[in-house]
Amino acid sequence: MLTPGRYFLAGNIAAAEAALIAGCRFYAGYPITPSSELMEHMAKRMPEENGVFIQMEDELSAISAIIGAAWTGKKAMTATSGPGFSLMQENIGYAAMTETPIVIVDVMRGGPSTGQPTIVAQGDVLQSRFGSHGDYETIVLAPNSVQELFDLTIRAFNLASIFRNPVIVLSDAELAHMVEKIEVAQKYDIVEFNQVEVDLVPSFVPLGYGFKVAVTGLTHNFKGYPITNDVKVHRELVTRLVDKIIKNEPTISDVEIINPEAETIIVSYGISSRAAYPIIKDNKDVGLFRPRTLWPFPESKFKEIVKGKRVIILEMNLRGYAIEVERVGRKYGGKDFETIHIIGGEVPKPSHIEEVL
Amino acid sequence: MINLDFESEKVYNTGRAPINIHAFKVPLGKVHIIKERCKECGYCWTYCPKEVLEKSDYVNKNGYHPPRIKKGKESACVACGMCEAICPDFAIFVEEIKNE
Amino acid sequence: MNKKLIKPGNYFMNGNFACAEAALIAGMNFYAGYPITPSSEIMERLSYRLPQVGGHFIEMEDEIASMAAIVGASNAGAKAMTATSGPGFSLMQENIGLAVITETPVVIVDEMRGGPSTGLPTRVGQGDVMQAMWGTHGDHEAIAYAPSSVQEMFDLTIKAFNTAEKYRNPVIVLTDQVIGHMSERLLVKNYEEYEVIEREIRKFPDPIGKVHDFSIDYVPMVIAGKGFHYNIDSLTHDEMGYPSNDPKIEEMMVRHLVEKIRKNEDNIVEYKxxxxxxxxxxxxxxxxxxxxxxxxxxxxxxxxxxxxxxxxxxxxxxxxxxxxxxxxxxxxxxxxxxxxxxxxxxxxxxxxxxxxxxxxxxxxxxxxxxxxxxxxxxxx
Amino acid sequence: MIEEAIHPKDIYLRSDRFPHIWCPGCGLGIVLKSYVDAISKLDIPLDHHVLVSGIGCTARLPGYANVDSYHTTHGRAIPFATGLKIVNPELQVTVISGDGDLFNIGGNHIIHAARRNMDILVVCVNNFNYGMTGGQHGATTPEGARTSTTPYGNIEHSFNLPYIMASLGASYVARWTSLHVRQLTKSIMKAMKMKGFSFIEVISPCPPNFGKYNKFNDGLSQMEFFYENSVLDNNADLSEAYIDFSGKRPLIVGEFVQRIRPSYIELERDLIKRAMEEP
Amino acid sequence: MKKEIRVYGYGGQGIITLGHLIGESAVEDKKEVIMTEEYSPYITGGWSRADLIISDEAIDYPLISGIDYLITLSQEGLDVNINEVKNDGMIFLDSDLVNYSDFKGNFIPVKAKKISEKLGNPRSMNMVILGVFVSRTGIVSKDAAINAIKKRFPKYADENVKAFEVGFRGEEY
Amino acid sequence: MYPIINKDYCKGCNLCVEVCPKRVFEKGMEITHRGYYAAVVKYKEQCTNFKIPNGGKPLCEICWLTCPEHAIEFKED
Amino acid sequence: MEFFDFYRKDRWPHQFCPGCGLGTIMNCLYKAFNDLNIDIDKTVFVSGIGCTGRVPGYINADSLHTTHGRAIAFATGIKLSRPDLNVIVISGDGDLFAIGGNHIIHAARRNIDLKVIAVNNANYGLTGGQMAPTTPYNMITTTTPYGQREYPFALAELIAAAGANYVARWTTAHPNQLVKSIKEAMQTKGFSFIEVISQCPVNFGRRNKMGDPVFHLRWIKDHSVPISKMTFDINSPYDIVDLNTKGIYIIGDLVKRNRSPYGEIEKEIEVKGPQE
The missing domain is CATH 3.40.50.920 (Rossmann fold)
Structure with a gap:
């Protein structure tokens, strides 16, 4: 594992190393540009750390395998990109339903369909929340630098262990291949399963220890037995699954706020948010609200600053996080909402924001 | 266009008559090289049964050395077509010279 | 009109059967599917009815294959459809993107059931509404109809085919388990009263000279085997259909895919x-x-x-x-x-x-x- | 004697897109050559040829052939082709895709198409790894081989593609290397003329990825290996026809299966006829 | 007039078919009708039920709010649904399969299973019940019901209509 | 030791009647409370296990193995 | 171990249809486990969706009921991260071979130490009897009202070709042999696969004049031929394919071999490039 100190690493490698530090000992994946390097690095490093690496036959089986491994009490993760992420949707729902702690790194690329494998985009933001059918909640983290990708990957494992929920790290093609200086701290807080007790989250009972666990993706009662003819059981189960994330939103959500008093607030996340810093530095009238946790929406943090303000949303898609920002912003008295959409693989520049300002 | 007949192949394989070598004329081929398509994989000069081709000094716009005809082998080509068949880049083809 | 179609008159029919019969009236001639509760009846009905009108029915190995097969069939000139429910719809997402980027008209019937995951197979849910819009990755605009009675299930299925043909986009009929399994009175009108848009297929030799045109909303479709020799690509492609790495072309293409729906929103939108x-x-x-x-x-x-x-x-x-x-x-x-x-x-x-x-x-x-x-x- | 000229096969190619994207020494160009050679010699109208592919290096091949071509999503080329073929049985649908596309992510579709005896020709170009994404291992990577995701040598067994296809009842099964250009061309022609599911595996060099990791410095040395180790055996026991690169086992090539039984299209036509006659 | 009907029993007894026939007959009578059905995921042995609303006006809300007529072919059907039956509601049941001695209500016991077996086809049990139902309630006409049966079972119309007639006449074999 | 049929479990499939080599079982005529005709043990003395005393292991067991409902049990005399 | 130590008594009686073969297979599973005295606490049962997918829900051990078709992939994850556990996949033909066909051939190729029991009832029973890839030629199901016109899968032969260590096929009409086969599979290292032909009288049988479970069982018995009596060479798969098409099931142990399981491949296999 990386010893504390300074390194010059690409985003994909940093994410892989962070996972190892967080205690990830099972990786299953399938190659896809631009996330392949993460897998290649894992192929080399996992055996060295006495972990398991397997390359599966497709993305469907990759996520299935990590859910299976997570049920034996291992911390497990996979990484993928656009089309692979679409294939994983069904089993993300399964992980949410069975409350399996897993981590998925989605390296966003241009879409739809096979689209542009090597260019950057942020088109999967709503997919990461709504992509699987039915009602569920995910925790989605969006780093904007390699250092943050490193830190948030560790946090992703911790959140997964605490809330027993799939956690998605939304990296992107730019971040994955960008090489930056990172600092590895002396010590990281690593949360093991059942270490932290949170309301509405039952304790995690792994397979293979004689507990006779019954796991099913069907609606199930507290024993794990499928109950498909009782509406009440379903109501209780799904309500709890949703509430355990929504009610804990203040503790999960993590944002960066600069110039909170400013009249105009830029809302941006991930790699596109880096365009905002030069502007804020020069201009104290413009503020930045950057969610590091995209989902659940950091409502408790956003409502404090949004009232009466002009909000500019900057992202690399044609329709995405803006709808959620507008929804919550309007609710708490935000005034004007404008969206800057940038697609085609160009990382937003400060000039894009200046035009609107 | 040819018609494929599975049966004829069998016949061909079983009963083969000796060839009258004097009745056959060795065909003569002309090699055309499209230099800008070449990627210097080396298949043509390796698998040419008559060893007609070799690597040249010319550098095309992508930085590869296309093949050339060896000195003194200008009329050695028998138009077997192996170089044409094995070239992955459609950069070489053979024309059979039909003059008597 | 084919004599084997459902005869005009009053019926007591459930939503799934109504959907299947409507698809036949709309001229659907290719169905690929995989059984899943509660939408299996559409498939069962069509397995019996589709060969009778000379259409092709195939049960594929999974929902991924079903979706890919109908995109393929549509590219060969057929009006194609599949029907599924919750988990199957999740599996289809990737190839819905394929239909979007290749501008292939197909119809997907999604019968919503309780979720997430396998959830409640025999009970109603409306949890796929956002998935219908956001389920596949990348930018696109979805068209989804939501019927609320058996009669509407019938009428909107026909309409879905028309809209798909008009805008060359996948169209989703987003219904739910209750509508699918509920039986109601269904009035089938005379065939002439139904508007059925037949596909406009480009004639060879090609007057346009390129497979896509990003400047106009609708270009007649190119189908296989007519002599066009065009490349249809799932990667970001230029107007000739060749893959491209140029961010400008990516922007042009995605804008075209999105704008062709957004500009015509007023024509598509319906409400009561x-x-x-x-x-x-x-x-x-x-x-x-x-x-x-x-x-x-x-x-x-x-x-x-x-x-x-x-x-x-x-x-x-x-x-x-x-x-x-x-x-x-x-x-x-x-x-x-x-x-x-x-x-x-x-x-x-x-x-x-x-x-x-x-x-x-x-x-x-x-x-x-x-x-x-x-x-x-x-x-x- | 050397002069610039137009290649005789250019009319079957989208020559404005040349040179193609493949690396020097890649066998894909040879497969493309065999394909256009075959269609130029057959009496099937050029307009009826359709090429379908998935994702990968091989999947870019249809983009270079001047026929109707479809580049679909990863692993889904076969169901896409199934749809095309059922709707318009006149088409000669050929799927040319890589081993990763056809047998890893699309493994399910190919076994089902073979089971149905669907009337398509599948040419699987097997280069033992995922070339396009940087050389990861796949289901066909031989035991012990190194790739970017098997840095310690592959610990998985590999698929024996002709054996699987034969066990499913495919109508035509053959295996060639990209060195066997003429046999490959002939094989493609024969398969196109046959009814039912035809499968041709083409073993192909991948110098910058698979070759680099496994001490084959360039395409030539991999070709050299094929040249030295391949053995033609049409009646081989397929269960023994595994490939490894240790040199201990011969590389068995040949036309293994040719069987005639009604194809899906014929059976379906019969069914529709029966259904339409029913009152 | 708006009547709400529930048919309940084990999967495999023809519950959904019975519901469908009632609905089909109502359509023949030019009434508005809606049927929702539900069953456990198991084909036979699990519970299954069909709910119908028959009305002269258009029906908006598709579910039933109380039961005018309950047809039950399983004990569970009576136990679960007895509280929802309206005061003047009627309960049709097979007295061999359902024990109703602990309950109060307007019961119409039919030995449908025995009768259908004597007629030679145990599957026609639901037809016998349908016959009794039509004759006792009159909510759909007899002709409509017979037409519906013929439409539904073109091959086996005769024996099903026969079973229906037996039920309609209220005879006991 | 001889077989008995648990009427709470039996669903009347009659597979025991089919598979028993000694024809111990016979189709039943009585409806159980779940609506099935449970099979009955007609000739228990024909069963191969009939003479096995307490604690012995059943010999044939084919009915037990085949019964999908676990409705057949062996009882001591 | 008593029967109801192995199965969850609070969920009994199970909800399978009368005459369903799954109950027979459950008995055989219990008997094999009981005879071998396997520690049930160290055993995980994994299943997909379908009637058969519900079986692990009745077993009193760790059970994982997964999404449709992915049971093998889940099991792979469990086995790799906990190699000390016995991982048994019990699922239906539709689940394992239609939607999950890819995962099972890959697991067999890897020769990973899983025990797979595929219950082949020739249709999708849970959703109402649609055509499955195993439906014999010309049989009628709800989605093949004119008779099945695709060729069925030869499941066991395919898995043998994909590279499994132990492959067998039995039917519910051969419960004693099935017990023996399960025992054999449990003791084999590497991928073990048992196909069990089972009756589905309600969905498959009823449409093919075998509505009575007794008839269906008789049909299965009549259509199964022991492999010892076959006169052809089993190494040639073509003949087997043809027989399978005709709806004849070859029963017995098809393959018993000793390829090294996943993770234990001989280290000496080294790729030797010509440069060396």
Whole structure:
């Protein structure tokens, strides 16, 4: 594992190393540009750390395998990109339903369909929340630098262990291949399963220890037995699954706020948010609200600053996080909402924001 | 266009008559090289049964050395077509010279 | 018209059968599917009926293959359809993207059931509403119809085929388990009364000279085996269909895919209003929930609350102009849904009026009493 | 004697897109050559040829052939082709895709198409790894081989593609290397003329990825290996026809299966006829 | 007039078919009708039920709010649904399969299983019940019901109509 | 030791009647409370296990193995 | 171990249809486990969706009921991270071979130490009897009202070709042999696969004049031929394919071999490039 100190690493490698530090000992994946390097690095490093690496036959089986491994009490993760992420949707729902702690790194690329494998985009933001059918909640983290990708990957494992929920790290093609200086701290807080007790989250009972666990993706009662003819059981189960994330939103959500008093607030996340810093530095009238946790929406943090303000949303898609920002912003008295959409693989520049300002 | 007949192949394989070598004329081929398509994989000069081709000094716009005809082998080509068949880049083809 | 089609008249039929029969009237001649409760009956019906009208029916190995097969069939000139439900719809997402980027008209019937994951196979849900729009990665615009009766299931299936052909885009019929399994009176009109848009296929030699045209909304489709020799690509492609790495071309292509729907939104959007003329309270409901809401409105009016309802027939694109216009005179909007708040997110974008969500857990048809109780609490 | 000229096969190619994207020494160009050679010699109208592919290096091949071509999503080329073929049985649908596309992510579709005896020709170009994404291992990577995701040598067994296809009842099964150009061309022609599911595996060099990791410095040395180790055996026991690169086992090539039984299209036509006659 | 009907029993007894026939007959009678059905995921042995609303006006809310007529072919059907039956409601049941001695209500016991077996086809049990139902309630006409049966079972119309007639006449074999 | 049929479990499939080599079982005529005709043990003395005393292991067991409902048990005399 | 130590008594009686073969297979599973005295606490049962997918729900051990078709992939994850556990996949033909066909051939190729029991009832029973890839030629199901016109899978032969260590096929009409086969599979290292032909009288049988479970069982018995009596060479798969098409099931142990399981491949296999 990386010893504390300074390194010059690409985003994909940093994410892989962070996972190892967080205690990830099972990786299953399938190659896809631009996330392949993460897998290649894992192929080399996992055996060295006495972990398991397997390359599966497709993305469907990759996520299935990590859910299976997570049920034996291992911390497990996979990484993928656009089309692979679409294939994983069904089993993300399964992980949410069975409350399996897993981590998925989605390296966003241009879409739809096979689209542009090597260019950057942020088109999967709503997919990461709504992509699987039915009602569920995910925790989605969006780093904007390699250092943050490193830190948030560790946090992703911790959140997964605490809330027993799939956690998605939304990296992107730019971040994955960008090489930056990172600092590895002396010590990281690593949360093991059942270490932290949170309301509405039952304790995690792994397979293979004689507990006779019954796991099913069907609606199930507290024993794990499928109950498909009782509406009440379903109501209780799904309500709890949703509430355990929504009610804990203040503790999960993590944002960066600069110039909170400013009249105009830029809302941006991930790699596109880096365009905002030069502007804020020069201009104290413009503020930045950057969610590091995209989902659940950091409502408790956003409502404090949004009232009466002009909000500019900057992202690399044609329709995405803006709808959620507008929804919550309007609710708490935000005034004007404008969206800057940038697609085609160009990382937003400060000039894009200046035009609107 | 040819018609494929599975049966004829069998016949061909079983009963083969000796060839009258004097009745056959060795065909003569002309090699055309499209230099800008070449990627210097080396298949043509390796698998040419008559060893007609070799690597040249010319550098095309992508930085590869296309093949050339060896000195003194200008009329050695028998138009077997192996170089044409094995070239992955459609950069070489053979024309059979039909003059008597 | 083919004699084997359903005869005009009155029927007592469930939604799934109605959907299958409607597809035949719309000229569907290729179906690929995989059985999944509760949409299996569509497939079973078509396995019997489709060969009778000379169409092709195939049961594929999974939903991924079904979706890929109908995109393929449509590219060979067939009107193609598949039907599925929750988990199957999740599996189809990737190839819905393929249909979007290759501009292939197909129809997908998604019968929503309780989720997430395997969830409640035999019970109703409305949890796939956002998935229909956001399920596949990358930018695109979805078209989704939400029928709320068997009659509408029939009519909208035909319409879905027409819309798909008109805009060369996949169209989703987003229905739910109750509509699919509910039997109702169905009136089949004379065939002449149904508008069926036949596909415009480009004639060879090609007058346009390129496979796509990003400057206009509709280009007649190129199908296989006619001599065009074009490349159809799932990668970002230029107008000749060749893959390209140029960000400019990516932007042009995606803009074209999105704009061809957005520009024509007014032609696509459909909705129905109930007692909205003098309404102060507006309910926005779709599918089976709309029927509970009408019952609720009737009772609310008896109590003196002036309630009205807007029922979006096209969930996507959202009837935003209508919502904006209605928001001028009403005080509050209620959105009852069989999920934990999905469509309400989309509505909030287009109104300044407070939007209250009424959540129903998957599993049962919403009880009008709960809708009434929620509205009474806030409206008075 | 050397002069610039137009290649005789250019009319079957989208020559404006040349040179193609493949690396020097890649066998894909040879497969493309065999394909256009075959269609130029057959009496099937050029307009009836359709090429379908998935994702990968091989999947870019249809983009270079001047026929109707479809580049679909990863692994889904076969169901896409199934749809095309059922709707318009006149088409000669050929799927040319890589081993990763056809047998890893699309493994399910190919076994089902073979089971149905669907009337398509599948040419699987097997280069033992995922070339396009940087050389990861796949289901066909031989035991012990190194790739970017098997840095310690592959610990998985590999698929024996002709054996699987034969066990499913495919109508035509053959295996060639990209060195066997003429046999490959002939094989493609024969398969196109046959009814039912035809499968041709083409073993192909991948010098910058698979070759680099496994001490084959360039395409030539991999070709050299094929030249030295391949053995033609049409009646081989397929269960023994595994490939490894240790040199201990011969590389068995040949036309292994040719069987005639009604194809899906014929059976379906019969069914529709029966159904339409029913009152 | 609006009547709400529930048919309940084990999967495999023809519950959904019975519901469908009632609905089909109502359509023949030019009435508005809606039927929702539900069953456990198991084909036979699990419970299954069909709910119908027959009305002269358009029906908005598709579910039933109380039961005018309950047809039950399993004990569970009576135990679960007895509280929802309206005061003047009627309960049709097979007295061999359902024990109703602990309950109060307007019961119409039919030995449908025995009768259908004597007629030679145990599957026609639901036809016998349908016959009794039509004759006792009159909510749909007899002709409509017979037409519906013929439409539904073109091959086996005769024996099903026969079973229906037996039920309609209220005879006991 | 001889077989008995648990009427709470039996669903009347009659597979025991089919598979028993000694024809111990016979189709039943009585409806159980779940609506099935449970099979009955007609000739228990024909069963191969009939003479096995307490604690002995059943010999044939084919009915036990085949019964999908676990409705057949062996009882001591 | 008593029967109801192995199965969850609070969920009994199970909800399978009368005469369903799954109950027979459950008995055989219990008997094999009981005879071998396997520690049930160290055993995980994994299943997909379908009637058969519900079986692990009745077993009183760790059970994982997964999404449709992915049971093998889940099991792979469990086995790799906990190699000390016995991982048994019990699922239906539709689940394992239609939607999950890819995962099972890959697991067999890897020769990973899983025990797979595929219950082949020739249709999708849970959803109402649609055509499955195993439906014999010309049989009628709800989606093949004119008779099945695709060729069925030869499941066991395919898995043998994909590289499994132990492959067998039995039917519910051969419960004693099935017990023996399960025992054999449990003791084999590497991928073990048992196909069990089972009756589905309600969905498959009823449409093919075998509505009575007794008839269906008789049909299965009549259509199964022991492999010892076959006169052809089993190494040639073509003949087997043809027989399978005709709806004849070859029963017995098809393959018993000793390829090294996943993770234990001989280290000496080294790729030797010509440069060396």
């Amino acid at each position: 209003e109930y007692l909205t003329d003098d309404a102060e309270v507006l309910i926005i409901a779709y599918g089976i929930t709309a029927r509970s809401s009408i019952e609720a409105i009737r009772k609310l009016r008896e109590k003196g609350i002036r309630a009205g309802m807007l029922r979006p027939i096209t969930l996507w694109p959202i009837p935003k102009r209508k919502i904006e216009r209605l928001s001028e005179k009403i005080h509050i909007i209620f959105v009852p849904e069989i999920n934990f708040g999905q469509y309400s997110h989309a509505i909030r974008e287009h109104t300044k009026v407070p939007v209250k969500e009424i959540h129903f857990p998957p599993g049962a048809v919403p009880d009008p009493k709960i809708i009434i109780r929620n509205i009474e609490g806030d409206a008075t």
